[in-house]
Amino acid sequence: MSAQSTPPRPAPLTGIRVLDLTRVLAGPWCTQNLADLGAEVVKIERPGAGDDTRAWGPPYLKDQDGNATSEAAYYLSANRNKLSVTVDIATPRGAQVVRELAGQSDILVENFKVGGLKKYGLDYETLREINPRLIYCSVTGFGQTGPYASRPGYDFMIQGMGGLMSITGERDDLPGGGPQKAGVAVADLMTGMYSTMGILAALIERDKSGLGQHVDMALLDCQVAMLANQNLNYMTSGKAPRRAGNAHQNLVPYQVFAAADGHLIVAVGNDSQFRNYCRVIGMNGLADDPRFATNPQRVINREALVPMLVERMKAGARDTWLAELEAAGVPAGPINTLEQVYQDPQVQARAMRLELPHPTAGVAPIAASPLKLSGSPVRYERPAPTLGQHTRQVLSERLGLSDAQIEALSRPEN
Template sequence: MTEPRRAPLAGVRVLDLSRVLAGPFCAQNLADLGADVIKVERPGTGDDTRAWGPPYLRDEQGQDTSESAYYLSTNRNKRSIAIDLSTPEGAQAVRKIASQCDVLIENFKVGGLKQYGLDYESLKDDMPGLIYCSITGFGQDGPFASRPGYDFMIQGMGGLMSITGERDDQPGGGPQKAGVAVTDVITGLYASMAILGALHERNRSGKGQYIDLALLDCHVAMLANQTLNYMTSGVAPGRAGNAHQNVVPYQVFKTSDGHMIAAVGNDSQFRSFCKAIERPELATDERYVTNSKRIQNRDTLIPMLEEILASRTRDEWIAAFEPVGVPCGPIQTIDQVFDHPQVKARELWKEVPHPLGGVSPTTANPIRYSDTPIEYRRHAPTLGEHTDEILREFGLK
């Protein structure tokens, strides 16, 4: 009988010295893939996000516990050890744990771990196989390297807020941040990818290496086509509200009872769209026959479409568009998202046992392996929950 295959990162041990979002999100990704992630926290307070509430996880009597929803979102499948790095004994204990780990993740300010002897230069000679990932606001060099960096300010500095929000000439126009900390999340994803690449390379060379990741760098890279719009044209894109800079019609439309999204991605879909709205002649109009021409003539096309789409309900239009292959959909609140039949079918709401709350909800990891599925082995740990266990494991107690 064939033995079941192990999780992709089974046998990999990760030391997580990070807090808040980008680093913990990266470490959670690795933990979901099977790595043993040891989260080091300050005694008494722990990760800053433990106090970022309400909301907090509620116990079986409906009372708030000490675990914030924010903290729970990025720390499942880990073990927590509470150690004071500022003491020689604490720093030495973490160094010993690091010596038996494959990966170390940290997001201290540049040079912040040197005073504890836990920076890469202090570890690399004794731990040549260690993959050491530093996450900072601006990277390890450059004129801003010593400055703190937070998601919100990077969204502004990195250009996202110049292209997000309603146009300046429209009511409510002006800069707008994204509704989730996208810079931290994308940095966590880049960090996960960088670590996986370094682990793969180590299989060939036998050597670890240092990874320097900056929120600003990841944010600029995330802008994708918008940066290339500028780099190829010399014109910086501006805010377009809920419209697309490079595709028309591809935006939010008001219907008679609410709003919907129509995402017409090519000329064939535009022909289907025009047939569905009972205006087939628009698809052969020289002004709109190709996407390039629709962009040039956006100001005449969109008002016509807005008037047409306002004549029926959202669901009537969705029912007309879906059978002919026009991408479209509603704008849902998060409670509606989890009530959606597709989200239910994909089981994106998970629950794991929790010592304080009975159970703790968690959003499913979107990775779907055929033979080594993601396992939800552990709840996000309570502060120092595994301290004694880990100290014994590493011969420190």
């Protein structure tokens, strides 16, 4: 049988059970990754309300008649492939049910305040006595230790505290200069990604030790870590990087340029590309100028070089520049709206927009996972669940509860 005709293997985490006690974005992003990879993720939600982001709209998913459903777009973005179970953990019986589910699970992910689950008997110390193999991941603003551990932490404030906003935005001496957050909640998203990685590492280690462990994830830690080269720019120089707008701190030219009819990004990464760039724009002499011949010199002499490039780029049409730069092997690209992103032939070829059947809307759109596994591909089994959609299924199949017991557990407390 050829490699092409070999049927795909089960998704990598098939058979792994995840108990999801998270809401909003960082935690749900992590558990969505695990669900995409084949894990069975049971999302525990408050009866009558559920994840806060269910109401973070508009926009909301529309049904087949064009009417808004109760599913906000924000919620849909981070909860596909999960099962929703409504249980009130603040009641003794509700907490007991979740403990029983944890006893059957491989992974538990929670994003309550530090110590917030202890009063329900759902903290790591309690649950590891019930299930020593449990991998328990806590996602908080500041982690389980340190002077800020008890503080709430939200993406926006973490972007500021963690340094991202000190290097994001236009230069302070230019119009519009000043601190700027990213356009999406990157501290949340990166924490979700780092949490996924930590959980998978703990899962592999469990195969050797037979034991689970506590994975302590903090938004602030992840925000600091993800500053990458900017961290080392500071550590090696002793000088904190500042906002540079769309320019790069370590590469020139690597920025947005205005053309005659729009904007484009030019991302020159080495001296050969710079020489080709100069040829395309008709300024070959710049590549031979000792002030600009090498990237270190271009960085030092940025203020002399960039104004000349800015003036030259204004003389040509955006798409003409893009075509010529691509032909010359110089990295360049447009600045797309999301509408243009999903019209892009490369994005379409990579199937980054999909639709899944939805119980109230008929179909629901999703942005696909970027993970492309040849032998055991990501699965797309269900959209983000409606509130409590799988309560009866999970609690009857796993715990053997009766309809009356399930009804009592999923009823909102007055």
